[in-house]
Amino acid sequence: MIILHHIPQSRSMRVLWLLNELEVTFGIVAHPLDRSLRAPGFLSLSPAGRVPALEIDGERMFEATAIIEYLCERFPERGLGRTPDDPDRMAWLVWLHFSETVTGSVDILHRGWAAGAGELMRDELARLRVAYDAIEARLSTPLENRDYLLTSGFSACDIAVGQAVYMARHFLEPDDFPELAAWYARITERDSFAEALPAEGAARLFMQERYEVPDG
Template sequence: MITLHHVPQSRSMRVLWLLNELGEEFQLVEHAFDRSLRSPEFLTLSPAGRVPALEIDGERMFESGAMVEYLCERFPDRGLGRTPRDMDRMAWLVWVHFAETVSQHAAALTQQHIALYDDAMRSPVVMKLEAARLRKCYAAIEARLSTPVENRDYLLTAGYSAADICVGQAVYMGQHFATLDGFPETAKWFARLTERQSYQEALPGPDSSRIYERDFYPAWEE
């Protein structure tokens, strides 16, 4: 049995999206984005008190990148991973883990805009720098998608994979702070991803808690 511990709109969304694509039976346990993640019970699942946490066959995993690699290897028939002999293996690994580069900037902005409750704690300089760094990440994705390869609809030459899921989820978070204006290929790629049922089912439900109350948070001015 697979159990995913999930906070809507967080990094755990990428593992939920992947599980939806894999079509394997799993149980979803939703948590709020609050101090309950620091409870002794939850810390036995994820020692840093973060999501995702994954329980599978009596074992426990934390770190979303590790989960993505493991799940793709365990369920190879869906074709979302790439084996060491595949021509796309190196690119697959790079882009799966590039998602964390994007996410760290989105996380810094989430802290600035949402987690810090007092304006005196917030830094307009940090907000502007991190939004600019997000756009640099978008530029890297744009360059990849603009490579003159036939049918470059996804990040890998061989088509849709968990790399698109990981980076796509990071861009989902990032767009709360930096839009895709000026990145046309990235915008078209992201639109393709959002049409997938697996993506739609990974979005917060009507009764789910949310990290982001707004669609967009502009840089805060002093």
């Protein structure tokens, strides 16, 4: 049995999206974003008190990219991972973990907005633009089938980076990045993405659609 511990719109959303794509049976335990994540019971699943946490066959995992890598190896039939002998393995690993570069900027921007730290947000928005530049450059490479981050087609790294961009769009829309914007629209048309979105009225990480930089 697979159980995902989840807060909508957080990093656990990318694991939920992947589980939907894998078409495996799983359950969800929803958590509020509060001090209950510091309770001993949850810390036994995720010692930093963060989602995602995954229970699987009596074991537990934490850290989103580690969970994604394991699930792709555990369920290879959907073709969302890349094996060590695959020419795209190196790129798959790089882009899977690049999702944390994007999300790291989101974390700082969210905290900066809550603190009214406009200068901090402007600095981090510049870093986020650099990350968007990297995705744009990757998708602009004139190779066959570069509709996705890998030449070999859609994979879990599109899910991981795509969900990171979903979070980042609350602070910076990719309007100046045409290939990124087209790719994002392409991957978020998938039913698996729609099924990972927060339900109406559910607790969520982002209470606003867009967070503007405050003065100061």
